[in-house]
Amino acid sequence: MPTLFSLKSRATHPGKKGIQVSGLLINDISMRFDLPNGGHVQALKNVTLDIKSGELMSVLGPSGCGKTTLLNIVAGFLAPTEGTIELSGDVVTGPSPQRGMVFQQGALFEWMNVRDNVSFGPDMKGVSRAESKENVEHLLEVVGLQDFKEKAIYELSGGMQQRVALARCLANDPDVILMDEPLGALDALTREKMQSLVLDLWKDTGKTIILITHSVEEALLLGERLLVMAPRPGRVHKEYRLPFAELGVGADLREVKKHKDYNSTREEILEMIWNMEEEIMGRTEESA
Amino acid sequence: MTALLVLALYIGAFFGSFYIAKALYKSAFEKKGFNKLKTVTFGDESAITANRVASVISVIAVFWMWVAFTNSSIPLPKFPGPYSGDMTFTYTAELEDGTKDDATVSMRVYREDIQQTLDAEGNPGREPAPAEIEPGDGFAKNDSLTVARYSFKVVNVWQNDDVSKKDGSKIVAINGNPIAPGQEISVPEGTIGLTDKGTPTFEPAVGLRMARLYLPAPEVVLQRFIWLNKEGYQGYTLLEHTWFSLKRVVLGFFIGAIVGIPIGYAMGLTGWARGWFDPIVEFMRPIPPLALIPLIIIWFGIGEVGKVVLLFLAALWIMIIAARSGVSGVAIAKVHAAYSLGASKWQILSKVIVPNSLPDIFTGARVAMGVCWGTVVAAELVAANVGLGKMIVTASKFQLTDIIIVGIIVIGVIGFAIEVGMRALENWLIPWKGKV
Ligand SMILES: Nc1ncnc2c1ncn2[C@@H]1O[C@H](COP(=O)(O)OP(=O)(O)OP(=O)(O)O)[C@@H](O)[C@H]1O
Ligand SMILES: [Mg+2]
Numbered sequence: 001m002p003t004l005f006s007l008k009s010r011a012t013h014p015g016k017k018g019i020q021v022s023g024l025l026i027n028d029i030s031m032r033f034d035l036p037n038g039g040h041v042q043a044l045k046n047v048t049l050d051i052k053s054g055e056l057m058s059v060l061g062p063s064g065c066g067k068t069t070l071l072n073i074v075a076g077f078l079a080p081t082e083g084t085i086e087l088s089g090d091v092v093t094g095p096s097p098q099r100g101m102v103f104q105q106g107a108l109f110e111w112m113n114v115r116d117n118v119s120f121g122p123d124m125k126g127v128s129r130a131e132s133k134e135n136v137e138h139l140l141e142v143v144g145l146q147d148f149k150e151k152a153i154y155e156l157s158g159g160m161q162q163r164v165a166l167a168r169c170l171a172n173d174p175d176v177i178l179m180d181e182p183l184g185a186l187d188a189l190t191r192e193k194m195q196s197l198v199l200d201l202w203k204d205t206g207k208t209i210i211l212i213t214h215s216v217e218e219a220l221l222l223g224e225r226l227l228v229m230a231p232r233p234g235r236v237h238k239e240y241r242l243p244f245a246e247l248g249v250g251a252d253l254r255e256v257k258k259h260k261d262y263n264s265t266r267e268e269i270l271e272m273i274w275n276m277e278e279e280i281m282g283r284t285e286e287s288a
Numbered sequence: 289m290t291a292l293l294v295l296a297l298y299i300g301a302f303f304g305s306f307y308i309a310k311a312l313y314k315s316a317f318e319k320k321g322f323n324k325l326k327t328v329t330f331g332d333e334s335a336i337t338a339n340r341v342a343s344v345i346s347v348i349a350v351f352w353m354w355v356a357f358t359n360s361s362i363p364l365p366k367f368p369g370p371y372s373g374d375m376t377f378t379y380t381a382e383l384e385d386g387t388k389d390d391a392t393v394s395m396r397v398y399r400e401d402i403q404q405t406l407d408a409e410g411n412p413g414r415e416p417a418p419a420e421i422e423p424g425d426g427f428a429k430n431d432s433l434t435v436a437r438y439s440f441k442v443v444n445v446w447q448n449d450d451v452s453k454k455d456g457s458k459i460v461a462i463n464g465n466p467i468a469p470g471q472e473i474s475v476p477e478g479t480i481g482l483t484d485k486g487t488p489t490f491e492p493a494v495g496l497r498m499a500r501l502y503l504p505a506p507e508v509v510l511q512r513f514i515w516l517n518k519e520g521y522q523g524y525t526l527l528e529h530t531w532f533s534l535k536r537v538v539l540g541f542f543i544g545a546i547v548g549i550p551i552g553y554a555m556g557l558t559g560w561a562r563g564w565f566d567p568i569v570e571f572m573r574p575i576p577p578l579a580l581i582p583l584i585i586i587w588f589g590i591g592e593v594g595k596v597v598l599l600f601l602a603a604l605w606i607m608i609i610a611a612r613s614g615v616s617g618v619a620i621a622k623v624h625a626a627y628s629l630g631a632s633k634w635q636i637l638s639k640v641i642v643p644n645s646l647p648d649i650f651t652g653a654r655v656a657m658g659v660c661w662g663t664v665v666a667a668e669l670v671a672a673n674v675g676l677g678k679m680i681v682t683a684s685k686f687q688l689t690d691i692i693i694v695g696i697i698v699i700g701v702i703g704f705a706i707e708v709g710m711r712a713l714e715n716w717l718i719p720w721k722g723k724v
Binding site: 094108 | 630
């Protein structure tokens with residue numbers, strides 16, 4: 001696999017007033033959805049996170065605990081009812097190419113071929129095709145799609161489509177990459193390959209990555225930092241610092257799974273989420 | 289009666305040809321491609337493909353039925369036709385004093401469409417003269433007359449007799465069979481009867497085939513088609529009539545699309561536009577374009593402008609709704625992805641919303657073209673100087689059924705061609721349709 005050394009790695013950024021500020025600050029975020037029937041849903045309550053530049057963070061939690069909401073707020077698609085998001089010292093007010101998104105599926109543009117999808121970001125900025133060509137070709141090579149440049153999106157398999165989505169995001173050279181269950185729709189084998197790809201990209205580009213997943217294994221493998229969220233209201237339940245992501249870079253992920261702490265951590269988290277689900281079930285039964 | 293026969297024959301052809309085709313063309317009934325491996329296909333719509341043998345037989349069956357019910361010269365089996373040729377019958381006249389005398393009536397039955405048929409030199413046929421006959425003996429003299437097929441003749445047998453009806457001559461028998469006024473007798477060539485007042489009548493047998501006036505034979509329609517292209521009707525050739533109708537449709541549709549698509553986008557993109565146009569669109573949409581014709585004629589007259597305005601209105605609402613649903617069909621993930629890749633609002637519109645809505649717009653365009661084509665013909669039926677509808681309605685006033693049928697076939701073929709063309713264009717422009 002070709003390395004990504006040619007991609008600029010931005011470990012630090014010149015912030016406001018020239019002060020070196022780095023990373024993503026999620027500052028006491030709360031999110032309340034008002035429902036049409038007069039009620040409301042507290043999707044997030046007082047979530048605070050300080051994410052260092054270049055950090056790989058995975059987010060786990062039972063369904064409906066506000067993971068997508070949190071990601072949408074960081075991406076700038078939703079404004080939180082309380083709190084702020086700051087990236088490199090700048091308050092986030094809307095979507096921007098600094099924060100790239102990779103969706104589960106269906107976010108590629110079917111009316112463009114693979115190459116045009118990947119160069120969408122540079123095209124929007126007005127970068128000429130001649131200028132962006134080299135980088136786009138390089139990224140296609142990195143994700144292993146150099147032979148599929150001219151192919152239409154609907155001719156690709158699900159795994160290939162997600163690689164296009166990754167390349168499209170990287171072509172914009174964002175500071176933060178936000179992924180909402182990016183590998184959720186893939187089969188187990190493709191998924192494993194894609195996990196290695198994500199790890200390699202993370203190491204080679206030094207991007208800050210936040211990855212939402214429903215798979216505890218994936219969260220363990222793709223999280224230097226692992227966040228377990230709890231529902232009602234959505235909040236941070238527990239945080240882990242894990243060695244597996246670092247170990248997994250360039251290595252066989254199945255070897256990593258043999259690490260002595262891997263299984264115990266997995267069991268612990270599974271138990272935690274299991275209990276949360278139980279509690280949700282119990283609560284709905286009570287209210288019913 | 290005939291309608292029931294047609295229905296019975298058609299149903300018979302449907303099942304009969306199925307068994308025959310199944311026996312003869314086994315390969316046409318085999319499942320193809322992936323479907324070959326499916327063990328159950330009943331209820332699996334995706335496994336059903338049109339059996340082309342059935343399509344071919346279906347077209348042939350309709351054509352054959354057409355031939356069978358007309359006096360066509362095409363050598364296919366046909367239903368019994370009308371009688372034509374020379375026939376005779378005798379009548380017996382009786383005077384008040386009881387004297388009787390027989391005389392013969394010679395009937396020459398000729399084609400009802402003789403004046404519309406051309407001979408080898410291209411001259412139209414003429415009604416034949418009655419057969420030459422001897423007057424015969426007695427007070428009742430022989431008569432000779434002509435009658436067209438599908439028509440009816442009152443035979444004034446007394447006009448050359450020595451004793452007229454007024455003077456007491458009565459018809460008492462036909463072909464030797466006694467007959468009273470109001471009765472009739474059948475002969476193989478037709479029906480001979482007496483009116484209530486005692487005058488003989490003759491009606492040639494018609495069989496099951498239809499007169500040219502009701503259903504012209506295929507070759508007659510073909511001749512008319514060629515003639516319409518050469519000579520034209522109402523001052524315009526068939527091509528010109530077609531061209532005028534098509535031009536109106538294309539013009540009306542394009543103006544409708546050019547106005548409707550941006551309005552549809554606006555309704556999908558801004559609350560103000562949606563609020564503004566919603567009442568108009570929802571009110572106008574259920575009104576059939578045909579209901580607007582009277583108003584359009586009052587406002588714009590029967591010229592081109594009125595037609596184009598009508599077709600514009602027919603296409604407009606369809607295109608607005610198509611564009612609006614095209615916008616609402618954009619997956620939010622695509623829009624979000626584009627925003628986070630740095631697209632501006634304008635770029636979101638031009639690079640995401642417009643291409644993503646193309647399938648919906650194309651579906652709308654296909655529907656709109658179909659509606660416009662139907663509307664233009666109807667509008668021309670009501671009022672126009674030229675156009676296929678105008679051609680048909682004028683021909684119907686003169687009972688030129690063949691022109692009407694040519695017009696209907698052209699309308700059908702063009703409607704079909706529009707549909708096929710739009711589908712081809714769609715497959716070429718939107719290859720991703722239905723594959724996501
Ligand atoms: N637009 C909205 N209006 C009202 N409620 C919303 C809206 N979006 C999300 N919610 C509610 O907020 C809560 C959190 O939703 P969110 O989609 O963030 O959950 P999630 O953790 O991503 O779930 P999943 O794992 O199923 O994707 C849910 O209870 C959901 O019903
Ligand atoms: Mg979610």
